[in-house]
Structures are given as C-alpha cells and as structure tokens.
Amino acid sequence: MNFRRLVSDAAWNDLLHRGQRRRYARATWLFQQGESPDFVIALTDGIVKITQLMEDGTETPLALRGQGEVLGEIGALLDEPRSASVKAVSECVGYVLPAHAFRGHVDRHGLNPTVYRLAIQRMHENEQLRTALTRLPPQARVARVIRYLAAEIGERGDDGTVALHLGMSRDELAAMASMSRSSAMAVLRALHDAHVLALGRERLVIRDSAALTELSEG
Structure with missing residues (x-):
C-alpha cells in the first residue's frame, strides 16, 4: 500500500503537475531527520531508504519505499521537524511540492482520511514487525x-x-x-x-x- 494506490488518477496527476521534477543520484539524501518540513516529494521512479538516528548515535534502517510514495507528508501536515531521513538507494525521480501547496492539495481532493489511513497502516506494519522480531x-x-x-x-x-x-x-x-x-x-x-x-x-x-x-x- 502506498499513496498512489490510494488516490485517484486525477489527484495523483494534479500532485505531480503542481510539483517540480527533480532527479536524485544514488546515495543522495532527499532530506534528513530534524530538518524543517518545508516540502514533500512524490516519488515516481527509484527506491529510497528510510533511516532514523537513535539516541546512542546509531543510524537504523526502517524501511524501503518505491515509486508512488509521498515522502515527508506527515511532517508537512503537522508542521513538525522530520522524524527520519530519506536516502536514494538507486537513481530516483521525484516531484517536489512546498508543504503549504501539499496541504492545499490534500484539502482540495479530500485526502485527509487517506493520509491518516496510510500513516496508521505504516505504524501498524512497523509495530507488527518489531513485535515479531522479539519472539522469532x-x-x-x-x-x-x-x-x-x-x-x-x-x-x-x-x-x-x-x-x-x-x-x-x-x-x-x-x-x-x-x-x-x-x-x-x-x-x-x-x-x-x-x-x-x-x-x-x-x-x-x-x-x-x-x-x-x-x-x-x-
């Protein structure tokens, strides 16, 4: 499940139309933990790695995401610093949209329930995985x-x-x-x-x- 699969063609195409196309080389940081949530990225090609810096200073990989994902959306909606970092693990193409424009896009297409559902699903999947790893x-x-x-x-x-x-x-x-x-x-x-x-x-x-x-x- 990702953002693209949950929204209509019209909503997805409108999101891309309002963004600026950008290419990211392999190993490039798209954004880093703690930064201001000034923009979101709609990923149309490539794979990125989500990582988080722990209190002991170690960087832990959390997930991989592919095309059809929107990156940084929760921070943009809540106006809170990035909770994780995103790095390209292959050459990627994304459409960059300012946070305020993304919030307008969500309101215009009535996507608040969709974004909420996706965020909860991600949390649930991660919790299930973490729980399983303690007993398996x-x-x-x-x-x-x-x-x-x-x-x-x-x-x-x-x-x-x-x-x-x-x-x-x-x-x-x-x-x-x-x-x-x-x-x-x-x-x-x-x-x-x-x-x-x-x-x-x-x-x-x-x-x-x-x-x-x-x-x-x-």
Whole structure:
C-alpha cells in the first residue's frame, strides 16, 4: 500500500503537475531527520531508504519505499521537524511540492482520511514487525524482514520470483532484523543453499515465496 494506490488518477496527476521534477543520484539524501518540513516529494521512479538516528548515535534502517510514495507528508501536515531521513538507494525521480501547496492539495481532493489511513497502516506494519522480531528465531526474523521489504519494493518476474534492490549493506539488513551481522549472514547463506533466495551484493531474489512465508512464521 502506498499513496498512489490510494488516490485517484486525477489527484495523483494534479500532485505531480503542481510539483517540480527533480532527479536524485544514488546515495543522495532527499532530506534528513530534524530538518524543517518545508516540502514533500512524490516519488515516481527509484527506491529510497528510510533511516532514523537513535539516541546512542546509531543510524537504523526502517524501511524501503518505491515509486508512488509521498515522502515527508506527515511532517508537512503537522508542521513538525522530520522524524527520519530519506536516502536514494538507486537513481530516483521525484516531484517536489512546498508543504503549504501539499496541504492545499490534500484539502482540495479530500485526502485527509487517506493520509491518516496510510500513516496508521505504516505504524501498524512497523509495530507488527518489531513485535515479531522479539519472539522469532533468527531464520524467521530474516525471512520476516525480507517479506516486509518485498511487499514495498519487490519486482515480480514472469517466473514467479521476486527481485529486491535493497541498496543496503548486510550490516543494515541485520540491524533491521535485530541481530548481528554474522547471524544474519548465516541465515542468508542457509536460505540461499535451500534455493529460497538468490543473493547479490545489494540485491536479492526470492525464488520460493511460499517457503519464505512459511519460514517467516517461525
């Protein structure tokens, strides 16, 4: 679920029409935690990584988002500083809209319930994932995180496989699964050997979605 899937073609096209098209190179920060919420970005191409700086100074990846997402909308609506940072993990294209113009767009198209629903859904998904990671064994943790990411940015092939351009290190993937890098790598190798996954440097392919789902339930 993302913003594009929840709004009409007219509302989405109007949003793009009122924004300024901008291209972001890989590894570029779109905005950073703590900044003023002066604008939102409607992402039309590419994948971004959402990260949050913790109190101990570590940067933790929270999610990946793809085309059809609106970034920074909650801060713009609440007029509060950015709660997380967004970084391009591939070349991206987005339409930048000033915060006041986005608020006008939401009012004009009656989208307040839609934005609220999406925000609650995101919170619910994140809470479910965090809760699951406290009780699941290592293999199930990694499988659950990969399923979560696949739901957001997975590209389904004609052969039934699902490709994920992660754009994150193994350390970051391990952090998302609340485990050490060595433990996460051991699980990934086991899933690769079992032909559930095919591993690349910053990319992986889900070969057997049914098996991954079963494993993710612990």
